[in-house]
Amino acid sequence: MHGCLRCRDTDAPFPLDLRMAFQPIVDVARREVFAYEALVRGPQGEGAGWVLGQVQPEQMYRFDQTCRVLAIATAAELGLDTRLSINFIPNAVYEPASCIRLTLAAAERVGFPVERLMFELTESERITDPGHALGVLEYYARRGFTTAIDDFGAGFSGLALLTRFQPHVLKLDMELVRDVDSQPAKQAIVGGVATMASRIGSRPLAEGVETRAELDWLRGVGIELFQGYLVARPRLGALPEPDWSVFERGSAGSAPPQARLQPSA
Numbered sequence: 063m064h065g066c067l068r069c070r071d072t073d074a075p076f077p078l079d080l081r082m083a084f085q086p087i088v089d090v091a092r093r094e095v096f097a098y099e100a101l102v103r104g105p106q107g108e109g110a111g112w113v114l115g116q117v118q119p120e121q122m123y124r125f126d127q128t129c130r131v132l133a134i135a136t137a138a139e140l141g142l143d144t145r146l147s148i149n150f151i152p153n154a155v156y157e158p159a160s161c162i163r164l165t166l167a168a169a170e171r172v173g174f175p176v177e178r179l180m181f182e183l184t185e186s187e188r189i190t191d192p193g194h195a196l197g198v199l200e201y202y203a204r205r206g207f208t209t210a211i212d213d214f215g216a217g218f219s220g221l222a223l224l225t226r227f228q229p230h231v232l233k234l235d236m237e238l239v240r241d242v243d244s245q246p247a248k249q250a251i252v253g254g255v256a257t258m259a260s261r262i263g264s265r266p267l268a269e270g271v272e273t274r275a276e277l278d279w280l281r282g283v284g285i286e287l288f289q290g291y292l293v294a295r296p297r298l299g300a301l302p303e304p305d306w307s308v309f310e311r312g313s314a315g316s317a318p319p320q321a322r323l324q325p326s327a
Contacts, residue, residue, distance in 0.1 A: 078116055079105040080128060082136045085296040087147065087267065088304045091286040095304060097145035097180050097208075099289065100133035101296050126151045127161070131168040134179075138172035140301050145208060147180040152195035159201065180208035182233070192223065199227050210267070215255065224262065231287065232259045236270025239290075243279040253283045260284065274308060 081103045089096040104113050117125045130148055137146045169176045181202050183195060203209050210231035214220050215238045224232075234255060242248045252268075259266040268280045271290030280288070294302040 078113065080113065080132055081105070081107070081298060082129075082133050083107075083296040083298045084137070084140075084142075084301050085289060086294050086302060086304050087287060087289045088293055088306075089287055090281065090309050093306065093309075095144050096287055097147045098137070098142060098301055099147040099182070100129070100137065100149075102129050102132075103298060107298055122151060123161075127164050130165045134165070134168045134174050135172050136299065138174045140299075142174075142178075142301060145178045145180045146174070147182055147208075147210065149182045149184055149212065150198070152183060152191075152198050158198045162201075162205070177206055180210060180231070182210040182212040183229075184212045196223065196227050199229065203227075203230075212269075215251070224258075224264075228262045228264050230264065231267050232264040233267045233269050233289075236290075239268050239270050239276060239280070240272070241276070243273070243275040249279070252280070256283045256285055277308065 083101045083103050084098045085101060086095045087097045087099060088094070102110050102113050104116075130150070133146060133148050165179070166176055168174075169179070181199075183199060199209050208231065209229040210233055211220065211223065211229050212233045213235040214232050216235040232255070234252060238248055238252050238255075240248075242252050256266045265287055266285050267287035267289065268276075268285050269289040271277050271280065271288050271292050273292060277288065277292060292308055293304045296302070
């Protein structure tokens with residue numbers, strides 16, 4: 063996507079007024095919120111895709127750091143008492159030990175426990191230097207942060223990356239999840255990924271879950287972590303409560319029609 067940028071680029075102007083929305087990730091086995099993912103929004107609530115389209119290459123490091131600091135500050139203000147999941151751009155982290163300092167300083171400033179931070183590497187993004195991305199993940203894991211690979215199955219480097227690094231959480235891309243209950247090819251792939259994740263010590267997470275049929279099938283192959291409109295839609299500047307009723311036996315439901323086929327980010 064972009065070459066690695068140095069920390070001096072924090073001086074570059076960043077014109078956007080960013081905001082944060084949050085969406086819960088639930089653990090159905092423990093019946094608790096596992097984490098809240100921070101999702102960047104524009105000044106009028108525009109989605110992440112629109113926001114990223116406004117960011118110039120020379121602003122990428124500042125954008126990445128600004129999102130982290132804003133997510134932590136907003137989460138602390140809202141009283142978040144579980145993990146905070148933050149997407150990071152590996153190509154914007156030129157050296158993890160140096161570039162994590164602003165993140166840690168932001169957490170200390172607002173009193174947010176750093177052990178609750180979870181960092182997601184988006185596998186759908188084009189990683190220009192897989193070795194560098196691996197180094198960032200390994201560094202975060204050594205520091206005690208929860209690590210995740212997001213959108214697994216959407217890119218081309220996922221399996222190769224897993225042979226060298228096993229994250230705490232492996233997030234299945236929503237295109238694999240969509241209609242998995244009725245598509246044998248997806249069932250074979252998702253079932254295999256869920257088994258593989260468990261064998262390498264990673265917890266599989268299904269994101270983009272929108273129907274009870276999808277949810278039931280995914281639970282049947284042992285997946286316990288879920289994120290999607292069926293459970294809760296993202297809310298701007300708030301921590302939405304999950305709809306636990308969708309996990310009750312005999313419950314039926316799906317996301318509202320207008321919400322279908324929209325990415326959670």
